[in-house]
Amino acid sequence: MYLIPKRVRRKLWAAAFACLSLLVILWWQQPVLAQDRVVNMYSARHYDTDNAIYENFTRRTGIKVNIVSADAAQLIQRIRSEGANSPADLLVTVDAGNLWRAQEAGLLQPVRSPILERVVPANLREPEGHWFALTKRARVIMYNKDRVLPTEIQNYEDLANPKWRGRIISRTSSHVYNQSLTGSVLAANGPAVTEQWARGVVANFRRPPNGNDTAQIRAIASGEADITFVNTYYLPRLVKSKSPAEQEAAKKIGVIFPNQKGRGTHINISGAGVVKTARNRQAAVQLLEYLVSAEAQEVLAKSNNEYPVRAGVTLDPVLASYGRFKEDRLNAAIIGRNNSEALKIMDRAGWR
Numbered sequence: 311m312y313l314i315p316k317r318v319r320r321k322l323w324a325a326a327f328a329c330l331s332l333l334v335i336l337w338w339q340q341p342v343l344a345q346d347r348v349v350n351m352y353s354a355r356h357y358d359t360d361n362a363i364y365e366n367f368t369r370r371t372g373i374k375v376n377i378v379s380a381d382a383a384q385l386i387q388r389i390r391s392e393g394a395n396s397p398a399d400l401l402v403t404v405d406a407g408n409l410w411r412a413q414e415a416g417l418l419q420p421v422r423s424p425i426l427e428r429v430v431p432a433n434l435r436e437p438e439g440h441w442f443a444l445t446k447r448a449r450v451i452m453y454n455k456d457r458v459l460p461t462e463i464q465n466y467e468d469l470a471n472p473k474w475r476g477r478i479i480s481r482t483s484s485h486v487y488n489q490s491l492t493g494s495v496l497a498a499n500g501p502a503v504t505e506q507w508a509r510g511v512v513a514n515f516r517r518p519p520n521g522n523d524t525a526q527i528r529a530i531a532s533g534e535a536d537i538t539f540v541n542t543y544y545l546p547r548l549v550k551s552k553s554p555a556e557q558e559a560a561k562k563i564g565v566i567f568p569n570q571k572g573r574g575t576h577i578n579i580s581g582a583g584v585v586k587t588a589r590n591r592q593a594a595v596q597l598l599e600y601l602v603s604a605e606a607q608e609v610l611a612k613s614n615n616e617y618p619v620r621a622g623v624t625l626d627p628v629l630a631s632y633g634r635f636k637e638d639r640l641n642a643a644i645i646g647r648n649n650s651e652a653l654k655i656m657d658r659a660g661w662r
């Protein structure tokens with residue numbers, strides 16, 4: 311032992327100590343690294359074709375994706391009641407209104423990512439990074455081609471024109487899509503004009519609001535009313551339906567992108583945010599970044615006939631056949647924030 315000079319002995323001790331410290335650090339880090347091999351996604355998107363995306367992500371990264379499916383309200387409630395113990399890492403849902411609600415409930419955390427900031431246009435992500443759009447949909451006017459000329463109606467504002475008395479149908483005001491549309495009218499025209507508009511739209515209703523977007527399109531095709539406003543992807547669904555009756559119904563419908571000479575057509579999104587208590591934050595951000603990659607965007611957009619959020623991705627041919635249009639560039643966060651005031655306005659206007 312004393313054959314080793316004191317100076318060398320000291321160095322050997324120091325080296326041994328350094329090795330030991332490194333082992334302790336690695337051991338300490340190991341559970342964190344292991345945790346990041348999975349990401350728990352709570353999703354209100356429920357398209358089977360989306361599964362291919364998650365399989366590809368796992369193949370590329372080794373990160374497994376666990377999916378809990380339910381509608382937005384259920385998922386938000388679930389994360390709330392799970393509290394700090396929630397296994398949720400990523401919340402995926404449709405409509406800026408729902409993403410805003412999750413953010414308001416304090417369930418999401420801000421994320422900075424050069425990839426997400428480059429790919430997702432600024433108006434389609436929450437300014438602090440609480441959520442990001444994955445796909446876009448437009449809420450357009452659809453009409454019966456036998457009863458309306460496309461030149462007769464051009465703007466959302468025209469839906470309140472007394473010319474359309476008894477000729478318009480809509481789903482209820484309790485649905486987030488209509489709250490977001492009204493929220494965009496509110497941002498453009500202010501509360502007084504928006505309330506007047508909502509009263510005019512209600513006065514034009516053929517029947518009390520009911521049914522989903524598909525039900526409105528079917529009713530227009532059957533001649534129950536002439537005009538409605540719905541999300542773009544519902545018509546391609548009918549066009550591609552296996553039912554000949556639905557294909558026939560789709561042929562009777564024309565599409566108008568409103569407000570082309572002004573602010574543009576109202577755009578909404580499907581999107582996602584990282585949950586505040588996420589244990590696999592890194593993996594969740596990685597999955598978000600993958601979801602806006604060219605290969606994932608192609609599948610995401612096609613699975614529900616939506617517009618990809620990434621530029622340069624090919625559109626579904628049926629969706630593309632409706633033509634190019636000017637989009638309202640209003641920030642989706644403002645649409646979300648306006649939801650509750652929009653609902654109050656619709657309530658006062660008698661929009662059930």
Ligand SMILES: [Fe+2]
Pocket residue numbers: 541
């Ligand atoms: Fe929908």
